[in-house]
Amino acid sequence: MTQSATAAPSRPAAPAAAGGLMRRLNVFTGIVAGLLLATATWWVTSSTFPTLDSGDHKDDAVTILTLVAWVVGFLVGVGAFVGPVRWLRGKDLTHEDELYLAGKDLGAWRYLKFTTDHKVVGMQYLVITMVLFACGGTLAMLIRTNLITPGSRFVDPATYNSFVGIHGIIMVIATIVMVSGPFGNFILPIMIGARDMSFPRLNALSFWLLFAAVPVLLSALVLGGISTGWSAYAPLADQANRGMDAFLVTIVTFAISTGVAGMNITTTAVKLRARGMSWSRTPIFVFGTVASVALGLVAFPMFEVAMILLGMDRGMGAGFYDASIGGSAWLYSNLFWLMGHPEVYVILLPAIVALMEITPVFTRKPLFSFTSAVLGIAGIAGLSLFVWAHHMYVSGWAPVLGGPFMVTTELISIPTGLLFLVLLGTLWRGRVWMRLPVMAVYALLWNFTIGGITGIYLSDIPVDQAMHGSMFVTAHFHYTLMGAGLTGAMGALAYWFPKMTGRMLDERWGAIGFWVAQVGFNVTFMGMFAVGLAAEPRRVADPGTYFHVGNLVSSIGAYTIMLGMLTFLGALIHSWRAGEVAGANPWGARTLEWQTPTPVPLENFEVLPVVTEDFYGYSENGHGADGVSPPTTPGAPPERVEVGAP
Amino acid sequence: MKPVRARPAWRRPPIFPILVIWAVLTLLLLLFAPIPARLMGQAASPTMQEIETTVTWFTGLSAPVAALVWAILLYSAFRWRHRGSEPPMEDGYPLRDNRRVFTVWLLGSGVLCLVLLVWGLVVIAPRTAEANPAQEPIVVDVTGQQWAWSFTYPDEGNKDSSDLYLPVGQTVAFRVTSKDVVHSFWLVQLGIKVDANPGETTVATVRPTQIGTFQVRCADLCGLYHSYMQTTVHVVSEADFNAWLQHPAETSS
Numbered sequence: 001m002t003q004s005a006t007a008a009p010s011r012p013a014a015p016a017a018a019g020g021l022m023r024r025l026n027v028f029t030g031i032v033a034g035l036l037l038a039t040a041t042w043w044v045t046s047s048t049f050p051t052l053d054s055g056d057h058k059d060d061a062v063t064i065l066t067l068v069a070w071v072v073g074f075l076v077g078v079g080a081f082v083g084p085v086r087w088l089r090g091k092d093l094t095h096e097d098e099l100y101l102a103g104k105d106l107g108a109w110r111y112l113k114f115t116t117d118h119k120v121v122g123m124q125y126l127v128i129t130m131v132l133f134a135c136g137g138t139l140a141m142l143i144r145t146n147l148i149t150p151g152s153r154f155v156d157p158a159t160y161n162s163f164v165g166i167h168g169i170i171m172v173i174a175t176i177v178m179v180s181g182p183f184g185n186f187i188l189p190i191m192i193g194a195r196d197m198s199f200p201r202l203n204a205l206s207f208w209l210l211f212a213a214v215p216v217l218l219s220a221l222v223l224g225g226i227s228t229g230w231s232a233y234a235p236l237a238d239q240a241n242r243g244m245d246a247f248l249v250t251i252v253t254f255a256i257s258t259g260v261a262g263m264n265i266t267t268t269a270v271k272l273r274a275r276g277m278s279w280s281r282t283p284i285f286v287f288g289t290v291a292s293v294a295l296g297l298v299a300f301p302m303f304e305v306a307m308i309l310l311g312m313d314r315g316m317g318a319g320f321y322d323a324s325i326g327g328s329a330w331l332y333s334n335l336f337w338l339m340g341h342p343e344v345y346v347i348l349l350p351a352i353v354a355l356m357e358i359t360p361v362f363t364r365k366p367l368f369s370f371t372s373a374v375l376g377i378a379g380i381a382g383l384s385l386f387v388w389a390h391h392m393y394v395s396g397w398a399p400v401l402g403g404p405f406m407v408t409t410e411l412i413s414i415p416t417g418l419l420f421l422v423l424l425g426t427l428w429r430g431r432v433w434m435r436l437p438v439m440a441v442y443a444l445l446w447n448f449t450i451g452g453i454t455g456i457y458l459s460d461i462p463v464d465q466a467m468h469g470s471m472f473v474t475a476h477f478h479y480t481l482m483g484a485g486l487t488g489a490m491g492a493l494a495y496w497f498p499k500m501t502g503r504m505l506d507e508r509w510g511a512i513g514f515w516v517a518q519v520g521f522n523v524t525f526m527g528m529f530a531v532g533l534a535a536e537p538r539r540v541a542d543p544g545t546y547f548h549v550g551n552l553v554s555s556i557g558a559y560t561i562m563l564g565m566l567t568f569l570g571a572l573i574h575s576w577r578a579g580e581v582a583g584a585n586p587w588g589a590r591t592l593e594w595q596t597p598t599p600v601p602l603e604n605f606e607v608l609p610v611v612t613e614d615f616y617g618y619s620e621n622g623h624g625a626d627g628v629s630p631p632t633t634p635g636a637p638p639e640r641v642e643v644g645a646p
Numbered sequence: 647m648k649p650v651r652a653r654p655a656w657r658r659p660p661i662f663p664i665l666v667i668w669a670v671l672t673l674l675l676l677l678f679a680p681i682p683a684r685l686m687g688q689a690a691s692p693t694m695q696e697i698e699t700t701v702t703w704f705t706g707l708s709a710p711v712a713a714l715v716w717a718i719l720l721y722s723a724f725r726w727r728h729r730g731s732e733p734p735m736e737d738g739y740p741l742r743d744n745r746r747v748f749t750v751w752l753l754g755s756g757v758l759c760l761v762l763l764v765w766g767l768v769v770i771a772p773r774t775a776e777a778n779p780a781q782e783p784i785v786v787d788v789t790g791q792q793w794a795w796s797f798t799y800p801d802e803g804n805k806d807s808s809d810l811y812l813p814v815g816q817t818v819a820f821r822v823t824s825k826d827v828v829h830s831f832w833l834v835q836l837g838i839k840v841d842a843n844p845g846e847t848t849v850a851t852v853r854p855t856q857i858g859t860f861q862v863r864c865a866d867l868c869g870l871y872h873s874y875m876q877t878t879v880h881v882v883s884e885a886d887f888n889a890w891l892q893h894p895a896e897t898s899s
Contacts, residue, residue, distance in 0.1 A: 164867075236867070330843070364737040417751065425744070429738060459766075460769075469839070
């Protein structure tokens with residue numbers, strides 16, 4: 001935590017004049033540039049690429065390059081490369097330019113520009129996450145509608161498979177970013193007492209990469225769909241139509257986005273914590289979010305590589321996954337699950353630690369066993385890198401590894417148990433102020449208990465022989481990712497909504513929506529456990545008559561979820577526009593983000609805080625229930641004020 | 647200096663009512679424990695029998711754990727609740743940690759985990775033994791292709807069939823492969839599942855013990871008509887099996 005006070009970066013002698021091209025760039029110029037470059041690339045590649053004898057690789061190569069061109073063109077057009085280009089030309093950004101990039105005095109426009117302020121990026125992430133959930137949720141409803149009656153032809157099998165794949169990948173992307181995107185960007189820097197992230201431009205880049213990836217993903221719908229499920233197993237993925245090209249470009253773009261964001265969040269948490277905020281005084285949300293994004297830094301490149309190889313297979317017939325020319329389908333499944341299992345903890349950890357932040361506030365008690373929380377997070381993050389092959393118990397690949405992977409998989413229940421201990425211990429004898437955020441803790445602990453226990457069945461190799469690839473698995477991971485993950489994210493949203501929007505989230509309609517969705521969720525996936533036990537395979541367009549009742553129950557539950565989610569969304573939108581105006585610290589919380597004014601000013605703190613104790617000291621050392629006596633003293637050495645200034 | 651009180655209110659946690667809720671929930675969950683195995687249907691092989699027993703035991707073992715979490719949740723939601731729209735005037739008590747609870751929790755989850763591990767590893771062992779029985783197993787070559795299964799009996803003059811016929815009580819070794827993409831060969835009531843990979847042969851063995859007609863499905867999304875990639879396994883008596891080998895037309899459906 002040492003910071004050189006003297007190393008002020010030397011500015012170029014002749015700074016560029018205020019104004020210039022960068023002030024004219026926004027999302028619309030980005031779209032235009034993206035479309036132009038994509039069209040040009042399509043024209044050049046389709047008229048120059050040879051048609052190979054070995055198959056229809058040309059179409060795939062053209063599609064992949066066109067979509068990549070869209071992403072690059074969009075980023076150029078939105079102004080993502082203004083900083084580096086100006087630096088290369090020897091006309092580095094002036095302080096005024098930096099403030100402009102941070103969105104100073106730009107009003108609502110700053111949300112449509114390459115804006116570096118972490119709070120703007122956080123809001124952008126929040127909106128895009130909700131858009132993704134809306135798309136993924138709509139697809140889920142279509143899937144459930146098709147499964148209401150056996151032999152249903154609501155959609156044909158090709159469309160059904162495509163819906164399953166696109167629903168899967170949209171939800172995976174949305175849940176990965178749902179906490180570390182909005183709250184990791186908006187809240188985390190304030191929570192650690194920083195003025196912004198370590199790399200504000202990379203922060204904006206991570207969002208706009210995700211933004212550029214969304215239309216690529218949705219283009220799969222018109223390019224023939226993603227017919228493989230989101231796991232995109234090769235060689236089925238080699239065989240699939242051009243929707244697969246959109247899929248792989250999406251994944252590569254998204255992996256770069258999460259890589260940039262993960263590096264940024266990690267560096268920020270390590271380097272920019274306020275003076276006095278030692279690790280044992282750092283809020284647990286920071287630990288969990290950093291563990292999650294750092295895990296992503298290891299995991300997602302696996303998927304990225306898998307997709308680049310797939311792109312070479314499809315675009316040029318390289319044959320990495322083609323057994324007939326020496327490739328292997330198991331190479332793909334290993335790479336996929338090397339990402340796939342850490343990924344579920346990338347999703348879960350931030351949601352759980354958000355609730356660990358919430359529980360002390362609403363029980364007016366310290367977080368129980370901070371050590372357990374840190375141990376649990378570290379244990380999960382570490383072990384989760386060594387469990388991937390439990391997804392391949394029945395694949396036939398290296399049966400000898402079944403035993404060791406069963407050991408690692410079941411060991412992970414121990415650190416997971418510690419996270420339960422922390423939440424339960426914090427609830428223990430607390431005076432629970434039953435507001436919407438803390439309701440999520442109850443829902444999560446209920447759902448995650450079921451999700452965790454059903455995971456134990458699947459970790460057992462013989463049992464997995466019966467359950468692998470069945471609806472039981474689908475129900476299990478929805479209990480963890482939706483029942484625990486999304487529930488936690490909804491709690492986090494209810495909790496930080498007043499700080500982010502300046503208004504309170506409507507408690508009544510928010511809670512009604514939340515609980516209707518929770519009940520619907522349990523109905524849906526209990527029904528799905530039942531049909532899974534009765535041996536309905538997952539991802540089947542027509543499960544047949546034997547599973548009729550369970551599927552009907554699941555579909556009714558799914559519509560209930562929709563009803564609840566729409567109510568919650570309605571409450572959210574209404575509160576955002578016209579809700580009760582929130583004070584700076586409506587919950588009486590002690591962490592630093594609540595000690596700033598609402599709306600949070602551009603550089604967060606007038607004077608950077610100095611931390612003298614941790615943030616969970618409720619009822620200790622004479623802190624009253626008002627919670628507004630933060631463990632900080634104002635006043636900081638002047639060099640600290642410069643830290644992180646854009 | 648804080649005054650040391652003999653036994654402050656928070657030192658007297660409501661252990662008893664929570665224990666009662668825990669006991670009731672545990673009992674309910676134990677009553678529920680046989681249901682998953684019932685949903686899985688009649689087992690037609692020792693392998694499936696073992697799987698169903700394991701499922702029932704796992705449910706039973708996890709019942710007290712889930713009940714503990716839910717008992718605390720229920721009690722906290724109703725009895726420790728602060729009513730009203732304003733935050734409580736007084737804070738909760740400053741419980742930071744409890745070394746004993748931490749240790750018990752860690753040991754408890756460690757022991758449960760160990761039980762699961764030993765259980766799992768012990769159950770795998772006989773399966774490996776089943777692969778090398780004294781009796782020579784009947785070999786069946788299974789080939790998956792979009793979207794059908796086909797079966798060949800190499801010891802019976804490469805007899806082909808689209809339905810699977812197996813004699814009851816004899817060990818069968820499947821050699822599974824695929825012509826195109828990855829499929830997963832699933833004998834539902836026999837508790838066998840192994841992927842069919844292009845260019846590779848995977849092996850599974852089973853000893854059907856129940857005469858009857860059961861499902862063969864594909865458990866891995868394999869393209870357009872994945873849902874319909876299913877056929878039937880007929881487990882028949884030795885005599886019927888031999889008859890079928892000789893006169894396929896009479897018995898195959």
